[in-house]
Amino acid sequence: MSSAVSLTAIPGVPDIRNGDDLSAILGDCLDRAGMPLKRGDILCVAQKVFSKAEGCIIPLASVTPSAEALKYAEELNKDPRKVEIVLRESTRVVRAFRRPDQNEGTMICEHRLGFISANAAVDESNFGEEDAAMVLPPDPDASCARLQRDLSHRFDAEIGVVMTDTFGRPWRLGQVNVAIGLSKVPATIREQGNTDAWGRPLQVTEPALADEIAAASGLVVRKNGKTPAVLLRGLDWQPADSRGADILRKKQEDMFR
Template identity: 60%
Template sequence: MHSVSLHAIPDIPEIKPGDELPKILGDAIEACGLSLKDGDVLTSAHKIFSKAEGRIVNLTTVTPSQDAKRYGEELNKDPRKVEVILQESRRVVRHFKRPTQHEGTIICEHKLGFISANAAVDESNSGQDQTLILLPEDPDTSARHMQAALSKRFNVRIGFAITDTFGRPWRLGQVNVAVGLSGIPATIKEQGNTDAHGRVLNVTEPAFADELAAASGLVISKAGQTPVVLFRGLSWNFTESSAQNLIRSQKEDMFR
């Protein structure tokens, strides 16, 4: 019987700008009695990368634009936060505030192409009041550096994914999705294969990286300081990859 194991890596310290993240993660893996094997995959919440890379904004340094003030008034949001969201965005896709909401919602296309609430700008686990955390400038590059460093330290070939928490159209709640990849495929193309009854598959293409990201949410928590998860027992082929390959082309957008 095929099985996959998930291990949340404990005791990862609070990360500060400039921290040597590969050493911190490698030390944490060894400290809990684990090592890495060929074929392992690690996922990590983006915030430890964002903190290490200094992707933190202090709201006291932000001057809101007129657009930010307008959205802030309509949505009951701090216009300084809105200004940061706009700076991280290519465009505002939708914005709305329902009567039952204390604070409205602004859906944006991030500069990296991801569609999400607040352009992935977040206040949780920022480490101090009046601060916001942004996505890494280039999550794929961040993932590649980490994958290379850990592969060298443990003398193995592994995959690495950086994740963030997104909502889904027409579904409640949030799940983790991949925003940066190294080594692991974004999707697995099943087109041309057959199902259990011999029927040819024409469109089946599991979002492998997002499946991993979502599964990591089963063993981590916002308050647990366990942002890194080790997967063992997966079947995958090492490949040059990018989370950009998970973004659907705008010409295929059926809701515009």
């Protein structure tokens, strides 16, 4: 692995709208900033800009809550229209709860893409619209692949792309960026069969490379800074046919179900 990497938030990214060409917009921003992409660069891009470009914003006025949504909404003191969107994005509700000190409860759900997250990653903040909710793109890997292909062609350099989103972690406070979509970037690095510094064989070590990259990108991003894209440079990695789902643990390995 590399001994040094750099992380740079790409400046000047405008507000993204439905139908925008992300490849052209981000490529222009890189050119204006004097940051042409090089072979081996990895671009980390926030899910929100993909969702906005792909029209993944749902006006709450267009949503009719189901009986199940109304039930959860009453129990959790949540807007039933938002609950309905959460249910539509989910394959199951893992747990729903409201603590005495909470004004609004939380739904921990398995998203249709397989991720376990609060409210199935449905968001109402930081995308510039009122009375609406944002959902994840239908196929984050395909979105990353289009961006990777277009920018690699534009700059004549094979790069990687990671789509990031902010998740909490079980039994740990706060949130970190994680990878929910990939193009060319390995999801994990299998160290099994290698040895440690003392020559002992590694049996279970498998760094979550994509999540490490996503989390690192969060160090130079601010929620109010309008810096949804980060350039990571200097990492030693090999392109792979990878998907965001490759980082999900198999259900038969889940010890908490």
